[in-house]
Amino acid sequence: MSVFFLHRVESEEMRFKCPFCSYIIKSDDTYRGYKTKCPSCEKAVLVPISPFERDCVIADFVIEAKIGKGSIGTVYKATQVSLDRKVALKVLSPEYTNSKGISDFLREARAAAKLSHTNIVQSLAVGEEDGTCYMAMTYITGETLKDKIARDGKIPVDESLHIAQQVAEALYYAWDEAKLIHRDVKPDNIMITEEGLVKLTDLGLAMHQKDWREDMEISGSPSYMSPEQFSGEKLDSRSDIYSLGITIYQMLSGKLPFEGETLKTVARQHFEEEAQPLHKVDPKIPTKVSALVKKMIAKIPEDRFATMEELLNNIWNIRQKTAPNKDLVPDVHTISINRLDYDYQNATLKEKQNIRHSAEVEKAKQSDRFRIIAWLLALTSVVLAISLAVVIIPRHRINPKFSRQVENFNLQAESGSSSYEELSAIGKRLALALGKPATAEGERLYYKIKYGLEKIEASRMRARIDDMEAESEENQKKTSELKAELDTFRKQKSGEKTEIWKNLSETRTETEKLHSETETLRNKASALENENKRLKHQNFKIIAAWDGDWQKNLDLMIYSVVIDKRTPPKLAIPAIRADSFERSEAYKKWFDSRIDWINTTNDIFSLMTSSSSKFSGMEIPEEGKIVIIDNGIVHIQTPDGIKELRWDDLSIESLFYLCRESIDKKYSDNDLKAIIALLKGNIPKSLKFKPEDTVTIGICDSVVGQGINKMKYYGETEKSKARIRIKAFIRQLEDTNYYDRAKKELKKYIIDENDPWSGEIN
Numbered sequence: 001m002s003v004f005f006l007h008r009v010e011s012e013e014m015r016f017k018c019p020f021c022s023y024i025i026k027s028d029d030t031y032r033g034y035k036t037k038c039p040s041c042e043k044a045v046l047v048p049i050s051p052f053e054r055d056c057v058i059a060d061f062v063i064e065a066k067i068g069k070g071s072i073g074t075v076y077k078a079t080q081v082s083l084d085r086k087v088a089l090k091v092l093s094p095e096y097t098n099s100k101g102i103s104d105f106l107r108e109a110r111a112a113a114k115l116s117h118t119n120i121v122q123s124l125a126v127g128e129e130d131g132t133c134y135m136a137m138t139y140i141t142g143e144t145l146k147d148k149i150a151r152d153g154k155i156p157v158d159e160s161l162h163i164a165q166q167v168a169e170a171l172y173y174a175w176d177e178a179k180l181i182h183r184d185v186k187p188d189n190i191m192i193t194e195e196g197l198v199k200l201t202d203l204g205l206a207m208h209q210k211d212w213r214e215d216m217e218i219s220g221s222p223s224y225m226s227p228e229q230f231s232g233e234k235l236d237s238r239s240d241i242y243s244l245g246i247t248i249y250q251m252l253s254g255k256l257p258f259e260g261e262t263l264k265t266v267a268r269q270h271f272e273e274e275a276q277p278l279h280k281v282d283p284k285i286p287t288k289v290s291a292l293v294k295k296m297i298a299k300i301p302e303d304r305f306a307t308m309e310e311l312l313n314n315i316w317n318i319r320q321k322t323a324p325n326k327d328l329v330p331d332v333h334t335i336s337i338n339r340l341d342y343d344y345q346n347a348t349l350k351e352k353q354n355i356r357h358s359a360e361v362e363k364a365k366q367s368d369r370f371r372i373i374a375w376l377l378a379l380t381s382v383v384l385a386i387s388l389a390v391v392i393i394p395r396h397r398i399n400p401k402f403s404r405q406v407e408n409f410n411l412q413a414e415s416g417s418s419s420y421e422e423l424s425a426i427g428k429r430l431a432l433a434l435g436k437p438a439t440a441e442g443e444r445l446y447y448k449i450k451y452g453l454e455k456i457e458a459s460r461m462r463a464r465i466d467d468m469e470a471e472s473e474e475n476q477k478k479t480s481e482l483k484a485e486l487d488t489f490r491k492q493k494s495g496e497k498t499e500i501w502k503n504l505s506e507t508r509t510e511t512e513k514l515h516s517e518t519e520t521l522r523n524k525a526s527a528l529e530n531e532n533k534r535l536k537h538q539n540f541k542i543i544a545a546w547d548g549d550w551q552k553n554l555d556l557m558i559y560s561v562v563i564d565k566r567t568p569p570k571l572a573i574p575a576i577r578a579d580s581f582e583r584s585e586a587y588k589k590w591f592d593s594r595i596d597w598i599n600t601t602n603d604i605f606s607l608m609t610s611s612s613s614k615f616s617g618m619e620i621p622e623e624g625k626i627v628i629i630d631n632g633i634v635h636i637q638t639p640d641g642i643k644e645l646r647w648d649d650l651s652i653e654s655l656f657y658l659c660r661e662s663i664d665k666k667y668s669d670n671d672l673k674a675i676i677a678l679l680k681g682n683i684p685k686s687l688k689f690k691p692e693d694t695v696t697i698g699i700c701d702s703v704v705g706q707g708i709n710k711m712k713y714y715g716e717t718e719k720s721k722a723r724i725r726i727k728a729f730i731r732q733l734e735d736t737n738y739y740d741r742a743k744k745e746l747k748k749y750i751i752d753e754n755d756p757w758s759g760e761i762n
Contacts, residue, residue, distance in 0.1 A: 015057035016048055024057055051132070052076065052091060059129050061089050061136060068144075068188075070202045072096050072105060073133075080124075080136065087124060088140065092133035102133055109135045114178060119170035121191065121201040137201070142194050145247070146187035153254045154282075157289055158322040160251040163190070165315050166198035167244055169333065172308035175237040179209045183235070185243035186224040187250065209236060222266045223256050227299055230267050237308050238301040244311075245296025245304075252289070253281045257297070271299065288318050306568070317574075327399070398441045406430055406445050406452075413452035413459075420460040427453040454532050461525040468518045475511045482507065551590070554579060555702035558594060562601050563681040565648055568609075570602040597695040600667070601679050604659050608632060608647035620654045652676050652685065671696060683707075687736035704738050708745055715749030723750045 013026040023040035031047045038045050048056050052074070056063045061078040067088060068075050073096070078089040092105045109126035116122065125136040145163065149155065155163070167190055174180040182189075182203065189202040212234045220229050226242035228235060249257050257275030260266040275297060279290040292314055298304045305311040312332045319329045409426055430449050437443040482504050554576065561572035573595055580591040609632040618626045620636065627635040627642060634650060636643045647655070655676045656669070663672060674691035677683075683703050691697055711729050714722035726746050733739045 014048070014051050016053075017055040017057060017062050018043075018045055019055060020045070057081075058089065058091070058132060058134055059127055060125075061087065061134070063089065070189075072101065077139065078136070086139040087136040088121070088138065090135045090137065097131060097133065102128070105133050105135070115174055115180070115203075117170055117173045118197065119166045119199055120173070121199050140191045140193055140199055140201075142192050144188055145190040145192060145198075145251070148192060149187055149250060149254065155251040157252065157285060158319060158324070160248055161289070161315055161319050161322060163192070163198050163251065164244060164248050165312065165319070165330070167200055167247075168308055168312050168315065170198075170200040171237065171240045171244070172312060172333075174206070175240075175308060181207050181209060181235050181237065182240050182243075183207055183220050183229065184224070185240050185247060186221050187247055188221075190247070207235070209234075222263050223258065225270065226301075227271050228301060230270060236301070238304045238306070241296050241304050241308065241311055242298075242301075245293050248293050249275065249278065249297065252278055252285055252293075286318075286322060289322065292318060310571070398439070398445065402430075402433065403441075403445065406448050410448055410452045413455045420456055420463075423456050424453065427456065451532060454528055458525055458528045458532070461521055461528070465518055465521050465525065468514055468521070472511060472514050472518065475507060475514065478507060550579075551698075552702040552705065554594070555699045556706060558598060559678070559699050559703055562598070562679055568602050568605050569598050569679075572598055593695050597675075597693070600664060601675060603663060604655070604676065604679060607659060607662055608634075608655070615658060618658070620650070620657060623650070623654055648680055652680065652682075655680075667693060684732040684736065687733070687738065704733070704742075708742060711742075711746050711749070715746065726750050 013028055014032070015024055015026050017023070018025055018038045018040060020043050021038065021041040023038055025036070025038055025045065025047075027036055027047045033047065033049045035044045035046050037043070048054075050056070051058070052063060052066075054063060054065065058078075060082050061080055064077045064079060066074065067077050070090065073090050073092045076089045076091065078087050079085070080087050092101060095101075096105065106126065109123055113123040113126075121140060122138045123135060124138065127134060167185065171182060171185070174182065180203075182200070183206060184202060185200070189200065191199045191201055193199065220243075222230075224243040224246045226235075226239040229239050229242075246257060258266055258269035258273065260269055275294075277290050278285045278293055279287050295304055296311070305314065309332070316329065316332050320326045323329050409423070409430060412423055413427070427449055431446070431453070434442060434445060434449065437446045557575060558569075558572050561567070562569045576591060576594055576598070580587065583591070608629065611628075611630045613628050615626045616628055620626060624636040624638040624643065627637050629635070629647070632647045634645045634647055636645060650658075652673055656673050659676065660669070660672065667675065670689045671691050671693040674686040674689040674693070674696050677686035677689065678696065678699065683700055686696065687700055687704075691700075707729060711722070711726045714725055726749050730739070730742045730746060730750075733742050
C-alpha cells in the first residue's frame with residue numbers, strides 16, 4: 001500500500017524555479033510575462049505567463065513537461081522536490097474547480113490510492129494550492145496503447161490478448177476489491193511500460209457501484225461507452241467488459257467498430273448496429289477471438305461475460321492456441337511483469353516447423369514397408385497420447401516439442417534409418433532430459449524411450465549375430481580349402497602335414513568359439529525381446545487403469561463446481577465438452593446426461609441468486625412470507641420483522657417448494673430434492689432421498705468413494721486420532737445404500753478388543 005497524503009497549501013503567489021541556479025522564486029500575478037531578478041543568483045529571469053509552464057512549482061512538485069489531457073484534467077511530468085523522484089502530476093482543469101468537480105477529483109484520488117495492483121497506476125499524493133487541485137501518480141516510462149495503435153496500425157492477435165489480459169486483471173482487482181467501475185476504459189488510458197507491463201490509468205470517472213444515482217451525469221468516452229452507460233442505467237463490471245471489447249477490436253483491426261460523425265450517431269450505433277465480425281475484417285484473425293470480442297460487445301449486459309473472471313478464463317483458453325509458445329501465457333490472476341518475448345516464441349515456432357520438416361524428409365527416405373509400420377506406430381502413439389491426456393495434471397505438462405522428439409526417436413528406432421550409436425546417443429539424451437517421471441505423461445514417455453533403447457540394442461545384437469554367422473561361414477569355407485590343400489600336398493609336402501593339421505585345429509577351435517558366442521548373443525536377444533513384451537504389457541495395464549477412473553474424476557470435478565456457491569454450475573460445461581472430444585461416440589449419451597444435469601442445477605442456482613420479485617408474497621412453510629429475492633439474499637416477513645437469509649441457508653424442503661414449478665418435470669420430487677441437497681453440498685441428505693436419477697447417483701457414488709479413500713488414509717496415518725472422524729463419516733451414511741460398504745471397508749480403523757463394532761456405530 002502506497003503512502004497517500006491529502007493536504008492544502010495556502011499561497012497567493014506563483015512559484016517557479018530559476019533556470020540558472022534552481023532557486024524557487026516567488027512572484028505575484030502582476031509580473032507574469034515580465035522579467036524579474038532572482039534573489040539567489042541576481043540574474044534576470046522571465047516570469048511564466050501560466051502557472052503550469054515548465055519549471056513552475058505546485059506544492060512540492062516542479063513541472064517539467066505536459067504529457068497529455070485526461071477526462072477532467074491535464075497530466076504533467078514533474079519532479080517531487082522532497083523525495084527527488086519523477087511523478088505524473090494531474091492538475092484539475094479550471095472548468096471543474098467547483099465543489100462538484102473538486103469532489104469528483106478527490107474521489108478519483110481516493111479510489112486510486114486504495115487500489116494497489118501491478119496493472120494499475122498508483123496514486124501517491126493529492127492536495128490543493130491556491131485553487132489548484134492536483135494529484136501525483138507513479139510516472140510511467142513508455143507509451144499509451146493509443147500511441148502504439150497509431151504507430152503499428154494493427155497489433156498481432158496474441159499480443160493484443162496479452163495486453164487485454166493485463167487490463168482485465170486490473171479491472172477484476174478493482175471490482176473484487178472495491179466494487180469499482182472504471183467507466184472510461186480506452187487506449188488513451190492504457191499505458192505500456194518500456195518493460196512491456198500494461199497499466200490502467202485515469203480513474204477520473206471511476207465509480208463505486210453503491211454511489212450510483214438515477215440523476216447522475218452520463219460520463220465516458222462515446223466511442224467506447226456501453227449502451228447502458230449512454231442510457232444512465234446502473235452499471236457493473238460488464239460495462240467495463242464492453243469498453244475493453246471495443247479496445248480489443250481496435251487493436252486487432254486498427255479501427256473502431258462504430259465511427260459516427262456526431263455523438264448522436266455514435267450512440268445510435270452502440271444501441272442498434274452490430275459490429276462487423278473481426279474474422280471478416282481480417283481473415284487471419286481466428287474465429288474464436290472474433291467470437292470472444294463479439295460476446296464482450298453484446299448490446300445487452302446479460303449476453304456478455306457475466307464476470308471479469310469468466311472473461312479472463314476465456315482469454316487464457318484462447319491463448320493456449322494463439323500463443324506460439326503457450327508455456328509463456330501467464331495463468332489467470334498471475335501478474336505478468338515481463339514483456340512477452342515474441343522473438344523467442346517465433347523462434348520456437350520455426351524450430352517446431354524444422355522438426356516437422358526433418359521428420360517428413362526422414363519418412364520419405366524409408367521403403368513402403370517401413371512407411372506403413374511407422375504410420376501405424378504413429379497412429380498408435382496418438383491414440384495412447386489422447387487416452388493419457390485426460391489424467392495429466394495441467395501444472396506438470398510435458399513440452400510438446402519434447403514429446404514429438406520422443407515419437408521421432410521411436411520411429412527411427414523402428415526403422416533403423418540411422419546408426420545404432422547415433423540413435424542410442426539420442427535416446428540416452430532424451431532419458432537424461434526427462435529425468436525421473438513425475439506425471440502420467442512423463443511415465444508414458446519414459447517407457448517409450450526405454451522401449452526404443454531396447455529395440456536399438458536388440459537390432460544391434462541381431463546385426464552382430466548376422467556378422468558372426470557370415471564370419472563362421474567364411475571360416476568353414478577356409479576349413480574346406482585347407483582340407484583340399486592338405487590332400488593335394490600330402491605326398492609332396494609331408495613335412496608340412498603337421499603344420500596344416502595344426503592350422504586346421506586352430507580354425508576349428510575358433511569356429512567353435514564363434515558358435516558359442518553366437519549362441520550367447522541369441523540368448524541375450526531373446527531375453528531383450530521378452531523384456532520388451534513385459535514393458536508393453538505393463539504400459540497397457542497402466543493405460544487401462546487410468547481409463548477406468550476418468551468418469552469418476554469428471555463427476556468429482558462437476559461436484560466441486562456445483563457446490564462452489566460463488567459461481568454458476570454451468571462453468572463446468574466447457575471442461576465436460578472438452579473431455580468429450582477425446583472420447584468415442586459410445587460415451588456421447590453419458591456426456592449429454594451430465595450436461596443436462598448441470599443445466600438443471602444452474603437453473604436452480606440462477607433462480608435463487610438473481611434479483612427478482614417473482615416469489616414475492618409466497619409463504620414458505622416454517623419460515624414466513626417472501627418479500628423479495630435480491631442477489632441471492634431472501635428477504636422474509638416474519639412476526640418479528642424482516643429476516644434476511646442467504647438462499648443456501650433455506651432448508652431443502654423450502655428450496656424445493658420454490659423451485660418445483662420452474663424446473664423440468666422429468667425429475668421426480670425426490671430426484672429434485674436430491675439435486676438441491678447436492679447443490680448445498682449435503683451428499684448424505686441427497687442419498688437419503690433415494691434418488692433414481694443416474695447422474696445424481698453417479699456423482700454421489702464418486703464423492704462417497706473418494707470420502708472412503710480419505711478415511712482410509714486418515715486411518716493409516718493418524719491411527720487412533722482418526723477414529724472419531726471415521727465414525728462420524730460412517731454415521732452420516734446411515735439409512736443409505738453406502739452404510740454397509742463404509743462399515744465393511746473402514747471397520748479395521750475404528751475397533752479394537754475393548755471397543756466392539758456395535759458400540760462404535762449404534
